Amino acid sequence: MTQTQFSPSITSRPTYSQLQSHGGSPAILVADGSGGQALLDLIARDASVLDRGQIFFVTAGTEFGAQLREAGAKAYHQGLFFNEILTQYQAALAQATMATRIYLAGSEGLIGHATAEALAAGIDAGSIQGEHRGGIARRMQCVHCKGMTDDVTTDPFTCSHCGLNLFVRDHFSRRLGAFQGVCVDAETPGEVPETQEIKL
Amino acid sequence: MMIQPLQVTAVEPLTSRITRFRFEHPDGDTLPLFSGGAHIVVELPDGDTLRRNAYSLISDPMDGSGYEIAVQREESGRGGSRFLHSSVKAGDTLNVGVPLNLMALNLRAKKHLLIAGGIGITPFLAQVKQLALLGLSYELHYAAPSREDAAGLALLPDDPNVHVYFSADGNRMDVPSILEQQPLGTHVYTCGPERLIAAVKDGATTLGWPASTIHSEAFTAPPPGQSFQVTLAKSGKTLVVGPHQSLLEALEAAEVDIAWSCRGGACGQCETAISSCQGKLEHNDHWLSEDERAANSKIMPCVSRFVGQDLTLDL
Amino acid sequence: MTIRFNDETFRDDYTHFNSPEAIQRFPFPFDRDDYMYSVNIESHTSGPKGTPFDVAFDVDEHYVSEMRDLAITLEQDPKRCQSLPHMELAGWDLLELIMTSKVADYPDLFELHRDGNAWRWVNKPLGIDDSFTFLDASTLPYGPMEYITRQAQGDFAVLDQRDGSLWMDAGMVTCQADWSLDFNIGMNFTEWHAPVPKAHEMRIFERALKFLMNVQQGAPSRRLNWTMTVNPRLDTSPENYHLWGPEKRTVTPENVGQKQYLRVELQTFWRLPRSNALAFPIRCYLANLQDLSSVPKWGRRLHRVIRDLPDELADYKGFTLNRPMIVEYLSQFDDGAETSLGIYPAEDQS
Numbered sequence: 022m023t024q025t026q027f028s029p030s031i032t033s034r035p036t037y038s039q040l041q042s043h044g045g046s047p048a049i050l051v052a053d054g055s056g057g058q059a060l061l062d063l064i065a066r067d068a069s070v071l072d073r074g075q076i077f078f079v080t081a082g083t084e085f086g087a088q089l090r091e092a093g094a095k096a097y098h099q100g101l102f103f104n105e106i107l108t109q110y111q112a113a114l115a116q117a118t119m120a121t122r123i124y125l126a127g128s129e130g131l132i133g134h135a136t137a138e139a140l141a142a143g144i145d146a147g148s149i150q151g152e153h154r155g156g157i158a159r160r161m162q163c164v165h166c167k168g169m170t171d172d173v174t175t176d177p178f179t180c181s182h183c184g185l186n187l188f189v190r191d192h193f194s195r196r197l198g199a200f201q202g203v204c205v206d207a208e209t210p211g212e213v214p215e216t217q218e219i220k221l
Numbered sequence: 222m223m224i225q226p227l228q229v230t231a232v233e234p235l236t237s238r239i240t241r242f243r244f245e246h247p248d249g250d251t252l253p254l255f256s257g258g259a260h261i262v263v264e265l266p267d268g269d270t271l272r273r274n275a276y277s278l279i280s281d282p283m284d285g286s287g288y289e290i291a292v293q294r295e296e297s298g299r300g301g302s303r304f305l306h307s308s309v310k311a312g313d314t315l316n317v318g319v320p321l322n323l324m325a326l327n328l329r330a331k332k333h334l335l336i337a338g339g340i341g342i343t344p345f346l347a348q349v350k351q352l353a354l355l356g357l358s359y360e361l362h363y364a365a366p367s368r369e370d371a372a373g374l375a376l377l378p379d380d381p382n383v384h385v386y387f388s389a390d391g392n393r394m395d396v397p398s399i400l401e402q403q404p405l406g407t408h409v410y411t412c413g414p415e416r417l418i419a420a421v422k423d424g425a426t427t428l429g430w431p432a433s434t435i436h437s438e439a440f441t442a443p444p445p446g447q448s449f450q451v452t453l454a455k456s457g458k459t460l461v462v463g464p465h466q467s468l469l470e471a472l473e474a475a476e477v478d479i480a481w482s483c484r485g486g487a488c489g490q491c492e493t494a495i496s497s498c499q500g501k502l503e504h505n506d507h508w509l510s511e512d513e514r515a516a517n518s519k520i521m522p523c524v525s526r527f528v529g530q531d532l533t534l535d536l
Numbered sequence: 537m538t539i540r541f542n543d544e545t546f547r548d549d550y551t552h553f554n555s556p557e558a559i560q561r562f563p564f565p566f567d568r569d570d571y572m573y574s575v576n577i578e579s580h581t582s583g584p585k586g587t588p589f590d591v592a593f594d595v596d597e598h599y600v601s602e603m604r605d606l607a608i609t610l611e612q613d614p615k616r617c618q619s620l621p622h623m624e625l626a627g628w629d630l631l632e633l634i635m636t637s638k639v640a641d642y643p644d645l646f647e648l649h650r651d652g653n654a655w656r657w658v659n660k661p662l663g664i665d666d667s668f669t670f671l672d673a674s675t676l677p678y679g680p681m682e683y684i685t686r687q688a689q690g691d692f693a694v695l696d697q698r699d700g701s702l703w704m705d706a707g708m709v710t711c712q713a714d715w716s717l718d719f720n721i722g723m724n725f726t727e728w729h730a731p732v733p734k735a736h737e738m739r740i741f742e743r744a745l746k747f748l749m750n751v752q753q754g755a756p757s758r759r760l761n762w763t764m765t766v767n768p769r770l771d772t773s774p775e776n777y778h779l780w781g782p783e784k785r786t787v788t789p790e791n792v793g794q795k796q797y798l799r800v801e802l803q804t805f806w807r808l809p810r811s812n813a814l815a816f817p818i819r820c821y822l823a824n825l826q827d828l829s830s831v832p833k834w835g836r837r838l839h840r841v842i843r844d845l846p847d848e849l850a851d852y853k854g855f856t857l858n859r860p861m862i863v864e865y866l867s868q869f870d871d872g873a874e875t876s877l878g879i880y881p882a883e884d885q886s
Binding site: 031033034149162164165167185190191192193194196201205207208209210 | 615726735774777778780
Binding site: 201 | 428
């Protein structure tokens, strides 16, 4: 699978491009699902990216784990969900230096969440890259109750915390690593538009 | 730009070439405070020539009782520093603008690394005071030819975070090793000769520092050059820019109304559209993008010059 | 000047009202009969005496009640006031600016006594008399920005200036036109304006950013912006959209004059001294169509502006649904006569 092509959107929406190696700088590589292939592609382009690199991989039903584990990283962590390896990822961030580079690949939800964690740890935005692969699942914040809902693929969707029907905006916060969800039937309670797949 | 007349209340040599000037309000009023790294524009009426030069503030940003600058006499410069050294004395009144900061500290940084060469110490003298007040982590590295040439020495705190290097003593600043030890969240600021700025930028980039953590004093004094002629499309005026005059100064001398603030090619205020250009523009600013320069469509008259047949501005 | 403060509410029973004097000094935002989104920035604290334009931070008859409404909003949702850790110095700058400005503009209502960093602040309308140490946040009941903006009408965004942009890194936002501080905090100028339609095509925001980054101390600027709100509600936040959204459907041809409000933002821009941050106060003024139409020039002009507004702007400002009713109502005040240029009520004044 190749990089995802998005339709033009507003400027707060993140844009993604192919991961560029910074050689043997300390590196933290995080991916989910077919983002695993993006990491393998990066390693194939420049194997030195793993000289001081640690990989964090969320399998999401894919088979890239075996190859990534054998790729030669200094450390390898794998989980079914990002939350399973979040503590290890945060520990790696806490050890980061000015030279540390963050490579993220996979869903927008993962890239957003991992970016927010890295920023919170004091990593500069200029040290973080993301390459989108795979599905269009988004991480959404409900503007009303502030609850996060992961893996949102439809618009509107139901907030997993307060139960309101939310419209999926393209407005994105890097700090939160999430898109904004706003009540879709506020003016006419109960009149919810037909559910659609989120468009790219 | 708001300008107010201030009195020169002290003129004190710091070294053989560097002099400190202090300005106070004539009625003793408090002056607007500022942030470390800010500069002021001082009007220098030298005979028929009115220069407006920018100087970094070196005094305490939280002290509104006066503004202090340190000026190095530049024999080959355009004459502003010679005028200040030879003609300005305590009791004189000069017009001074409000403080403006194009090299502010990034207050999100977890540590501030300040690297100065020679007279480039000036903005850091105020920043060190601000950092101390805020209780923020910093290191200052200051290189000068010798102890006698180090104007900033007497103005710096006695503090283990301050490191000085005098090449006369064979003690050179080792930029790569300074950069290597810095923790995550460090921002580096450099002020001084171009080669020092380049060395820090290259060193930090090689070590993998993101570009947004590398800062340098962007504004520069307008360089002298060959005299050139300029035509103004709207008014039809033609004027000649002298070798030691900037295009902006020539426009002001011709009473053309043009907005400005830093006069050093960094703030973008005086950006001017070019109607036609046959010749070579000498872009000395830090404002226009490479595309804009290549298109020959804009010029920053505060610092940039021209050599060639025709330069017509949309003024 | 003594101000008689209204006892009124901005939610539930909505007892807000404008006195005839308040209507006359309302900051009507349209200086001509058509409206295009533009930067329209001018120098602040110059304007006819008695208007909101000739003082730094306007205090009007709604002051005491608005501060009461702000406190309710904050109690329900403390995230309306946030300041990232590096913005505390800017908070002190803002506190000083507002205190010294209020004392200068309203010496009968506010007092500030300073002895070095030992400050005493007296706010008579709100019954406050506090002594504290400047630059020592532990001597105030809140952080410096929250402390002073609990005593100032309107929203306040405090913007950090770095990396060639302005960053929304602190704010007190309780009467916003449908944007969330909690979501936008930490964003740069381009990111937080992203949802504004067409702004990028027009390159307006690039020019505005350049202007704002060059705002200098002692030379504040202002611009007016506007939208429409049903009921005199200050808290039209996205957070509470599901609570106030249904009110849009309560407008009828019979009540549109009373229920439909023009919501005007007086935005000002101030360079702060110690922090080099930019203060961006957004003061909200509300007047319903009926009150506005009592000024003949405004009734005529408002009809033409709302009638001719491009659909996407009406959508963005959220009044597409009620627009036909608004235009129909306003048409009775438009006799087709010419209107004079400028925003002020008198026909012969620009």
